[in-house]
Amino acid sequence: MKVQKIPEASIVRLSVYSRHLARLDHKGIVTTSSGEIADGVGVSPAQVRKDLAYFGEFGTRGVGYNVKDLHRHILKILGLTNDWPVVLIGAGHLGTALSLYRGFLERGFKIVGIFDNDPQKVGQPLGNIDISPMEKLADVIRKEKAKIGIIAVPSDYAQEIANLLIRNGIKAILNFAPRAISVPEEVELRNVDLAVNLEVLTFKLSL
Amino acid sequence: MKVQKIPEASIVRLSVYSRHLARLDHKGIVTTSSGEIADGVGVSPAQVRKDLAYFGEFGTRGVGYNVKDLHRHILKILGLTNDWPVVLIGAGHLGTALSLYRGFLERGFKIVGIFDNDPQKVGQPLGNIDISPMEKLADVIRKEKAKIGIIAVPSDYAQEIANLLIRNGIKAILNFAPRAISVPEEVELRNVDLAVNLEVLTFKLSL
Numbered sequence: 001m002k003v004q005k006i007p008e009a010s011i012v013r014l015s016v017y018s019r020h021l022a023r024l025d026h027k028g029i030v031t032t033s034s035g036e037i038a039d040g041v042g043v044s045p046a047q048v049r050k051d052l053a054y055f056g057e058f059g060t061r062g063v064g065y066n067v068k069d070l071h072r073h074i075l076k077i078l079g080l081t082n083d084w085p086v087v088l089i090g091a092g093h094l095g096t097a098l099s100l101y102r103g104f105l106e107r108g109f110k111i112v113g114i115f116d117n118d119p120q121k122v123g124q125p126l127g128n129i130d131i132s133p134m135e136k137l138a139d140v141i142r143k144e145k146a147k148i149g150i151i152a153v154p155s156d157y158a159q160e161i162a163n164l165l166i167r168n169g170i171k172a173i174l175n176f177a178p179r180a181i182s183v184p185e186e187v188e189l190r191n192v193d194l195a196v197n198l199e200v201l202t203f204k205l206s207l
Numbered sequence: 208m209k210v211q212k213i214p215e216a217s218i219v220r221l222s223v224y225s226r227h228l229a230r231l232d233h234k235g236i237v238t239t240s241s242g243e244i245a246d247g248v249g250v251s252p253a254q255v256r257k258d259l260a261y262f263g264e265f266g267t268r269g270v271g272y273n274v275k276d277l278h279r280h281i282l283k284i285l286g287l288t289n290d291w292p293v294v295l296i297g298a299g300h301l302g303t304a305l306s307l308y309r310g311f312l313e314r315g316f317k318i319v320g321i322f323d324n325d326p327q328k329v330g331q332p333l334g335n336i337d338i339s340p341m342e343k344l345a346d347v348i349r350k351e352k353a354k355i356g357i358i359a360v361p362s363d364y365a366q367e368i369a370n371l372l373i374r375n376g377i378k379a380i381l382n383f384a385p386r387a388i389s390v391p392e393e394v395e396l397r398n399v400d401l402a403v404n405l406e407v408l409t410f411k412l413s414l
Contacts, residue, residue, distance in 0.1 A: 012403055015406040077413075078413070079406075079410055079412060096300045098401070101401060102385060103402045107405070171412060174405060174408060188411045190408055194310055197381050198291070198381060199314065200218050201381060202355070205354055205379050205395060206285070
């Protein structure tokens with residue numbers, strides 16, 4: 001596959017399509033079309049076809065897509081046919097909310113360690129696990145084979161925590177601190193800025 | 208302006224460009240180029256030019272963009288030259304984290320009311336305000352002229368809360384519950400699914 005040139009927006013949409021296909025499958029619907037998927041998620045049918053075309057030929061002309069097959073293909077593309085252990089740094093309000101967020105586990109992301117440097121928090125239960133001290137981070141990453149780390153610490157500590165995660169073998173970081181951090185080229189990074197979502201709304205309200 | 212056809216991804220990128228321009232301005236940089244902006248945020252220069260072109264002519268050929276001017280223009284496009292009062296429903300872990308999230312206030316989003324139906328939570332302080340009972344929602348929306356509502360309640364209540372917000376005059380909803388909700392066409396809706404961010408990472412890790 002020539003995957004280097006695929007826009008990140010297409011990956012985000014594949015993720016959204018897969019949720020729609022899961023709903024169709026759940027309803028017992030066997031075949032669908034780019035038009036139906038497009039309607040279901042609010043993009044154009046041409047966009048659906050273009051996004052899928054990056055990954056080969058799906059579906060049959062005049063018949064459409066088999067819902068289960070397409071769903072399975074997309075999950076495979078997204079790397080979601082196996083589960084992903086995740087470590088989470090920061091057990092403040094956001095970290096707590098993320099550790100309890102049901103949307104992660106539903107998609108195969110299992111939080112295998114929650115870490116904080118506050119002695120008051122260490123040892124407290126959060127969901128199914130106890131909050132660990134930072135000193136245990138290296139052990140947990142190795143033992144659980146975690147490749148993904150989520151940063152939910154105050155902005156001033158985000159870069160330091162990113163460095164620590166990378167030194168201990170983490171290959172992909174999701175950063176919720178509202179501060180840009182930098183990582184080596186071989187590490188995948190995604191900064192989540194929750195305010196961007198509100199700005200899409202205010203753009204539309206301002207038209 | 209012909210704004211109907213602008214892809215949502217372009218709006219998201221404008222929001223990202225504006226953050227980069229704020230950083231450049233902060234550093235005292237006066238002019239920039241599509242190439243510099245592109246490097247700073249990780250897209251192609253052509254993409255930057257295309258996104259900006261939806262909104263008219265910016266910059267001077269051979270000179271580039273004036274950082275302050277372009278920043279102001281983008282903030283205006285995004286509707287961010289004025290502040291936006293926001294009501295937040297749900298004072299659980301996610302609601303608490305969102306109410307304390309500094310990234311909102313930095314972009315002009317002020318949470319003017321936090322609502323919960325748990326009598327144990329009502330009256331408790333959260334940030335600068337106290338948690339209100341649901342019965343006060345209509346009053347606060349009217350008094351504060353709030354147009355935006357954030358839903359951070361359990362999935363099973365998300366649709367009901369959306370209906371309540373809309374009945375009370377809310378025009379745009381940001382939904383954090385991992386459940387699709389439906390709204391009338393004239394209401395703007397954005398569903399935030401935090402797992403999508405992890406899936407962009409697993410896609411890349413799976414290459």
